[in-house]
Amino acid sequence: MGEPSVGPNRRGRPATYFQTLPMRLEYFQMIDRVAAFDEAAARLEAQSTVPGESPVFEGHFPGHPLMPGVLLTETMAQASGYLILGLCRFSHMPFLAGVEKAKFRSFVGPGAPLAITAELVHQGSGYAVTKAKIRSDGKAICDAELMFRMLPFPDGLSARMREQAESLGLMLEAA
Amino acid sequence: MASTFETVANIISETCDIPRDQITPESHAIDDLGVDSLAFLDIAFAIDKAFGIKLPLEQWTQEVNEGKVPAEQYFVLKNLCARIDELVSAKVA
Numbered sequence: 291m292g293e294p295s296v297g298p299n300r301r302g303r304p305a306t307y308f309q310t311l312p313m314r315l316e317y318f319q320m321i322d323r324v325a326a327f328d329e330a331a332a333r334l335e336a337q338s339t340v341p342g343e344s345p346v347f348e349g350h351f352p353g354h355p356l357m358p359g360v361l362l363t364e365t366m367a368q369a370s371g372y373l374i375l376g377l378c379r380f381s382h383m384p385f386l387a388g389v390e391k392a393k394f395r396s397f398v399g400p401g402a403p404l405a406i407t408a409e410l411v412h413q414g415s416g417y418a419v420t421k422a423k424i425r426s427d428g429k430a431i432c433d434a435e436l437m438f439r440m441l442p443f444p445d446g447l448s449a450r451m452r453e454q455a456e457s458l459g460l461m462l463e464a465a
Numbered sequence: 466m467a468s469t470f471e472t473v474a475n476i477i478s479e480t481c482d483i484p485r486d487q488i489t490p491e492s493h494a495i496d497d498l499g500v501d502s503l504a505f506l507d508i509a510f511a512i513d514k515a516f517g518i519k520l521p522l523e524q525w526t527q528e529v530n531e532g533k534v535p536a537e538q539y540f541v542l543k544n545l546c547a548r549i550d551e552l553v554s555a556k557v558a
Contacts, residue, residue, distance in 0.1 A: 387503055414513055415522040417506045437506060 297299065313338040315346045317359075321367040321406070324459040327376050332410035334373035336458075338365065340402045347400065357402070359394045362432045366422035370436050371410040372460050374418050377438070379462060380452055384418060388437035395430045402426045416440050469516075469546040469553075476511040480504060490543035493538075495536070518552040 301448045309359035312322055340357050345357035346430040374384040398404065408422040417440055443451070467475075470490055477494065478485040481504050494500040500508065509520045528534040538544050 387506060412510060412513060413519075414506075414509055415519055415524070416526070417509065417522070420510055437510065439503075439506065 311339055311440075315344045315361055318364060318368075320361070320368045321372065321458055324339070324372060324455070325461055327373070327460055327462075329377065329463065330357035332373070332377060332413075333368055334376065334460075336369045336372070336406040338404045338406065340398055340400055340404065342400045352403075355399050357398045359432070360409045362394065362398075362424060363389060363392060363434060363465075365404065365406055366408065366424060366432070366434055367436055367438075369406040370422050370438065372458070373408040373410060373420060374438060374440070374457055375451060376457060376460055376462055377413070377418075378444045380397065380443075380448055380455075382440040383447060383451065384438035386436065387417065387439040390435040390437070392432070392434035394432045396426070396432075398424075398426050398431055411435065469549050470542065471516055473512065473542060473546055473549065476508055476515065478480045480511060488542065490541075490546070492542050493537065494540045494542065494545070496540075512549065516549055516553050518549065518556060520549070520552070 311319060313320060320338060321336045322338040324334060324336050326333075328334070344355075346358065346361070350356060350358050367389075371384045371386075403426055405425045406422065407425075408420050411419040411421050418438045420435070420436050420438070422436060424431040474485060474488040477483060477488055477498065477500065479499055481498065483498055488498065492498055494505065494508075505522075509522055513519055525534075525539045529536045529539065539548060
């Protein structure tokens with residue numbers, strides 16, 4: 291595993307406040323930090339580094355470790371999820387409901403830096419649609435259009451999600 | 466220019482892989498056409514885009530669940546199209 295990522299120093303909080311565990315595939319911990327959240331443009335940028343080692347790579351593939359497409363999709367979904375949470379100010383929890391037009395354009399393996407972007411395509415009533423993509427060292431890795439069903443938070447999850455989002459660096463301006 | 470019903474019927478046909486000739490203004494999207502809630506989200510997204518509106522699905526669901534409005538009011542296609550026309554008119558006004 292790589293060194294823990296350290297997020298930006300915002301609102302006077304010490305940089306260590308944003309220190310988080312790095313990407314851990316087996317725990318579905320896909321985002322290292324939120325690098326930018328533009329509420330007006332409905333756009334979020336996130337960063338991660340593919341871990342150097344993971345049990346996932348033992349099977350995918352033996353002796354030839356590659357980040358599975360399903361986990362790249364999950365990474366795009368999580369970035370989109372934080373975007374939606376920021377836009378709706380944690381009023382609802384977005385659950386992945388659909389993946390359209392998914393393209394996996396290049397391979398990525400252990401140690402690769404990932405730049406993830408998510409943009410809101412449409413905010414419907416009870417659902418939201420995003421476009422997300424991942425690049426690594428300037429190279430297009432994958433992109434997809436994702437649909438989320440917006441549901442009331444299950445008990446206790448709202449606080450956990452807020453805490454996790456803040457720890458990743460997703461800070462919301464006062465309404 | 467296609468009528469509201471033609472546009473909606475084509476969307477349902479393409480989204481849910483239902484033969485177009487099985488879709489009539491009297492069809493109930495759920496009871497007759499078997500559209501499930503997830504497929505209805507895809508339909509709503511396509512309708513929102515096609516008409517430049519935002520179908521108030523959360524409000525409709527709440528009204529139906531509370532027994533204030535029969536589901537037919539929103540899910541029989543001729544009624545759904547009337548609601549769409551109202552939303553389009555409200556947007557233009």
